[in-house]
Amino acid sequence: MYGLGILNGFLVTMKNFIKKPVTIQYPEERNPQHPRFRGEEFVWYEDRCTACASCAKYCPLGIIKIVTHPSGGKLPEGDAYAIDVFDIDIGRCMFCGLCVEACPYDALFMGSGFEESKYKRADLVIHADRLRAAEKHPSTWFRPQLEGRGYDPQSDAPVPWKEAGRESWPHHLPQRPGEPGADGADAPSSPAGH
């Protein structure tokens, strides 16, 4: 009989009306992020980095700037370089992750943040100081083996895995730790490459 389809439609909307809305109130509530989320920031472990600049070389856009100087210590394996500048201009980054893939020492990862809007283009450049001070929440994109270490994204109750996945920065804070201007100081001017 005709018309029953219409009544069925009324039932569907009524069901939606009665059940809890699916809306997530974003700034207050958050969806859990997947650990392989490729965020708009980078996680850099300076102690593992040898300043080989593979990342800078493989970046298709050439937006990683690394300046080093020889440390002076004559090691048998070769010199360890000290890092003066390690800048990533995420204003131009396309988050392809090739730099992460290129890093031979697991020193560079994509991060998991995504609230990176800034008032100035210059603020979009992530400096070495910010990378050093930032909380480390590496994305496991390109490094899924990280997920094996005490974290199972498939299980119902995920073990809190401090080192991977979740953004812990409370967005209400005006500045994230390690960011230029976090200590009330002005953001350093003249970022690399400008």
Next chain:
Amino acid sequence: MPSPLEGNALFRGIYCWLAANKGNALQCPPDGPAFKDGWLPLGWEWLAYTIAALAIVMLVVNAFMVLATIYTYVERRLLGRFQSRLGPNRAGPFGLLQPIADAIKLLAKEDLVPAGADRWVFNLAPVVMVVPVILVLAVLPFGRHSFVADVNIGILYVVAVTSISTLAMFMAGFSSGNRYAMFGGMRAVAQLISYEIPVVLSIVGVLLLAGSLSLVSIVEAQRIPYILLQPLGFFVFMAGSSAEMNRSPFDLVEAESEIVSGYHTEYSGMKFGVFQLAEFGAVLTTSGIMATLFLKGWEGPVLPSHLWFLIKVFLFAFLFIWVRATLPRLRLDQVMAFAWKFLLPLSLINIFITAIEVLALDTTKLANLWLMAGINMAVAVLGIAAFSRFVRLGGKPRDITIEIPMASEAR
């Protein structure tokens, strides 16, 4: 003073407070506290009359406007819930201040008049749109002894006044100097004139039962709600009036996906706001008329009569929102076919059956009314089922050949 205002309790109160005198034509109650000498001397009753009338008009219009703004919030919240989202909830607690935020936003917007517009008509259209909505309130009984006027041709007046909004839409569409607005205006005229007929005819069943055109008498005549006695009439009225208000299954007049936003494409700022207010207000007045005609108006147990009326109005408004959330927009030919092939015959059948029943049965007996309710329910279900089975809405797609003249021939 033979006046339709006389039955209004509030009017009498104000009038008597101002001009109670022993020689009054309005016969203020001699024992009430109002019966001291009024503020005005004898012979100044006309002033008291004017003040009382203006006070009531102010009260009703403002209360209605506030209700309409609240209704915009309610509609958006409920629509959100029907679509499994929250709706506006940011401005104030639960988003209650959303109408105010909207009003501020609309007032702050630039008020544009397009260069090609017919300035006078363009500016006049929002006013013509909102006036009929308010005029309906003149005869709508909001509660026991509370109405602005008990006109003895009340429902005829409502029908006449509400059809003015067609003119407003056409004025808006025609004067904008915009093709989409023009399309919207044309559609408004075609659609609204078509739907006026089934709507008016669906009321006739109610009139046959009530034996009066006055809305107050219709409410008082309802021993059982006419929605039970006139299910077919209610269906036709509901469908037809939602088409007249350009609401969802029939919102071709402002179909966003086809003609931007129809007749009010070119409107901005508070003029647009007035159009919106008129549309949302029309839902409330139509719900009010439906409550009056089909659901015993203000009458109900325990609660005060005004509250009952409000509850019923919002019940029907909820129904309209539900329909809007559920049904997709029809094509223009389907909309027209629905009016002429579906609603019009159904409303005629309804009149026919009701007339026979009124003639054959003694409608003063309650048992007979229930019998009528049973028969009419069966007729409604059968009629709707049969018509939806056998009436084809809209034609098959046709091949249209358009001859494009060659460039050489065109010259």
